[in-house]
Amino acid sequence: MNALLKSRESILVGAILALLALIATRFAGFVAPANLAAVFNDTSPLIILALGQMVVILTRCIDLSVAANLALTGMMCAMLNVVYPDLPIIVILLLALALGAIMGAVNGLLVWKLDIPPIVVTLGTMTIYRGIIFLISHGKWVNAHEMSPAFTAFPRAALLGLPVLSWVAMAVIIVMAVVMARTTLGRSFYAVGGNPHAAVYTGINVGKAQFRAFVISGTLAGLAGYLWVARYAVAYVDIAGGFELDVVAACVIGGISIAGGIGTVGGAVLGALFLGVIKNALPVVDISPFWQLAISGAAIIIAVVFNARADRTKGRVILKSAEHAQ
Amino acid sequence: MKKLTGLITTVAMATGLFASAAAAEDVRIALVVKALGIGFFEAAAKGAEEAASELGDVEIIYTGPTDTTAEGQIEVINSLIAQNVDAIAVSANDTDALVPTLKKAMQRGITVISWDSGVAEDGRQAHLNPSSNALIGNMIVKLAADHLPDGGDVAVLSATTTSTNQNIWIEEMTKVLPNYPGINVVGTVYGDDLADKSYREAQGLMQSYPDLDAIIAPTSVGIVAAAQAVADAGKIGEVNVTGLGLPSEMAGAIESGASKSFAIWNPIDLGYSATMIAYNLATEKATAEPGASIPMGRMGELTLDETNSGAMADPFVYDSSNIEDFKSIF
Numbered sequence: 001m002n003a004l005l006k007s008r009e010s011i012l013v014g015a016i017l018a019l020l021a022l023i024a025t026r027f028a029g030f031v032a033p034a035n036l037a038a039v040f041n042d043t044s045p046l047i048i049l050a051l052g053q054m055v056v057i058l059t060r061c062i063d064l065s066v067a068a069n070l071a072l073t074g075m076m077c078a079m080l081n082v083v084y085p086d087l088p089i090i091v092i093l094l095l096a097l098a099l100g101a102i103m104g105a106v107n108g109l110l111v112w113k114l115d116i117p118p119i120v121v122t123l124g125t126m127t128i129y130r131g132i133i134f135l136i137s138h139g140k141w142v143n144a145h146e147m148s149p150a151f152t153a154f155p156r157a158a159l160l161g162l163p164v165l166s167w168v169a170m171a172v173i174i175v176m177a178v179v180m181a182r183t184t185l186g187r188s189f190y191a192v193g194g195n196p197h198a199a200v201y202t203g204i205n206v207g208k209a210q211f212r213a214f215v216i217s218g219t220l221a222g223l224a225g226y227l228w229v230a231r232y233a234v235a236y237v238d239i240a241g242g243f244e245l246d247v248v249a250a251c252v253i254g255g256i257s258i259a260g261g262i263g264t265v266g267g268a269v270l271g272a273l274f275l276g277v278i279k280n281a282l283p284v285v286d287i288s289p290f291w292q293l294a295i296s297g298a299a300i301i302i303a304v305v306f307n308a309r310a311d312r313t314k315g316r317v318i319l320k321s322a323e324h325a326q
Numbered sequence: 327m328k329k330l331t332g333l334i335t336t337v338a339m340a341t342g343l344f345a346s347a348a349a350a351e352d353v354r355i356a357l358v359v360k361a362l363g364i365g366f367f368e369a370a371a372k373g374a375e376e377a378a379s380e381l382g383d384v385e386i387i388y389t390g391p392t393d394t395t396a397e398g399q400i401e402v403i404n405s406l407i408a409q410n411v412d413a414i415a416v417s418a419n420d421t422d423a424l425v426p427t428l429k430k431a432m433q434r435g436i437t438v439i440s441w442d443s444g445v446a447e448d449g450r451q452a453h454l455n456p457s458s459n460a461l462i463g464n465m466i467v468k469l470a471a472d473h474l475p476d477g478g479d480v481a482v483l484s485a486t487t488t489s490t491n492q493n494i495w496i497e498e499m500t501k502v503l504p505n506y507p508g509i510n511v512v513g514t515v516y517g518d519d520l521a522d523k524s525y526r527e528a529q530g531l532m533q534s535y536p537d538l539d540a541i542i543a544p545t546s547v548g549i550v551a552a553a554q555a556v557a558d559a560g561k562i563g564e565v566n567v568t569g570l571g572l573p574s575e576m577a578g579a580i581e582s583g584a585s586k587s588f589a590i591w592n593p594i595d596l597g598y599s600a601t602m603i604a605y606n607l608a609t610e611k612a613t614a615e616p617g618a619s620i621p622m623g624r625m626g627e628l629t630l631d632e633t634n635s636g637a638m639a640d641p642f643v644y645d646s647s648n649i650e651d652f653k654s655i656f
Contacts, residue, residue, distance in 0.1 A: 139364070
């Protein structure tokens with residue numbers, strides 16, 4: 001099992017390296033270390049959201065409200081910053097985490113207590129969260145000159161040569177890796193997704209585990225919300241529009257099974273990086289914009305085909321000795 | 327709320343058919359925008375309200391989809407047809423896709439005009455251009471050229487590949503390029519009017535063309551994202567971001583120096599003029615035919631050309647000298 005997971009991730013690493021080599025033939029500057037660091041930085045919000053989504057998908061659910069959650073949290077942080085420009089960044093960060101967690105908890109409660117299918121719940125809350133942004137902002141933008149310098153400087157401040165945004169993504173990767181591999185919480189997600197009935201017999205409350213998954217996903221979306229708004233120095237209703245599909249795509253590319261129970265932190269991160277490399281490369285490789293969407297889509301399907309092939313379990317031969325005997 | 331108003335109106339009409347036949351009703355003009363929540367269109371709605379209060383017997387229904395899709399606009403227009411409004415003034419997300427729906431509206435006796443971003447001739451009675459496309463095309467390259475006396479490399483960051491407005495402006499810009507010797511357009515990229523994609527495309531331009539002198543972004547989302555990308559790349563002073571943007575959204579970029587100047591017409595005037603035209607056509611005070619003049623209140627008159635379209639005014643340039651006055655307006 002472990003070897004299988006390893007091989008899936010190594011296929012993805014190979015695919016990313018092949019992609020980089022291909023891009024380098026058209027634009028050599030892309031593979032310069034500084035640019036690769038920039039690509040990682042640009043992909044950080046996607047990585048953060050993909051890790052949250054991974055947990056949700058592991059429990060046989062899906063969270064389509066992550067981008068709307070990100071946008072609403074971002075807008076709230078930006079508006080708060082306009083009213084109280086002196087509020088320390090740490091307070092805004094904690095608030096972003098809390099707001100995101102609350103929005104995730106709403107999803108989780110609806111799935112857990114009312115037993116509504118997650119895709120319906122999150123489609124609903126996705127629209128509700130976007131609607132709330134419109135209500136609180138009255139459709140107005142929060143612009144760069146209205147935000148305090150400290151607010152927009154945080155994600156781009158350099159620490160040991162990398163922007164804080166990248167460090168945040170790395171911290172999230174490490175925390176999630178530990179949680180998923182070393183805690184009962186993390187293992188319960190696998191148990192619930194792998195076999196819900198068996199999970200119940202081991203004393204795991206399936207609904208509660210799904211609720212917790214949504215809270216984790218929401219919290220990470222909230223975190224990404226502040227970082228996103230501060231990085232692009234603008235907040236409006238449509239920010240990160242359609243981003244939830246990128247997040248789900250990153251998970252699927254990363255080998256997280258939509259059927260639940262299968263997937264790793266490494267897979268989700270690599271899936272996000274794969275998409276990030278494509279997104280960043282398309283503007284510089286001089287391909288007609290009319291082809292770019294088709295190329296993005298084709299790359300996703302190819303990656304998934306590779307994954308599906310790696311994932312295919314061989315049929316078990318139970319009468320091997322009898323076969324040999326003949 | 328709008329649905330509720332519509333519902334109440336429908337109920338009122340159903341219960342008071344006799345009464346409504348006698349009472350003089352307000353002229354209901356629907357202002358359909360590309361998407362709700364865009365500062366430019368919110369400002370246009372303000373202008374429409376201004377025109378409504380000037381005219382007195384006008385009710386403005388400001389509406390649009392939540393994302394910039396033709397499908398969303400078709401839904402909105404269908405519901406307006408069901409509400410039997412008097413006039414629809416639409417800024418279209420697609421030149422052709424709205425035509426069948428708008429034709430249906432005209433068959434029901436609804437006055438249909440397009441403004442800002444037009445629909446094909448079949449789908450409207452008249453079209454109000456904020457400015458003439460030729461003037462805008464010239465303006466966006468002039469903005470870049472004014473700060474490049476010795477010429478230089480410029481690139482265009484547009485919205486989507488199918489955006490009616492941007493494609494026409496870029497076409498017009500290409501026509502007048504020979505008037506600006508030394509200005510070399512190295513490429514056109516598309517940011518899809520998404521902040522993150524536009525930012526990435528602007529980064530890509532600076533990487534692909536290290537000697538780039540200016541980015542022309544004739545879209546309000548793109549110009550802000552490009553200015554941020556230039557500031558983050560530490561290329562303020564090297565790469566000038568210009569194009570079309572809103573003063574409130576561009577104030578930070580003018581302040582930081584990432585953008586030296588940009589242009590836009592006044593969206594308040596545009597919403598005002600569109601409402602005036604829709605009103606005059608709906609009340610049959612004017613007819614939409616080639617050569618006709620339609621009064622637009624304080625904005626003068628709109629003269630229609632052979633395609634029944636006309637231009638409102640010249641675009642206006644904003645820079646560090648006047649940004650402070652305008653950033654709080656729109």
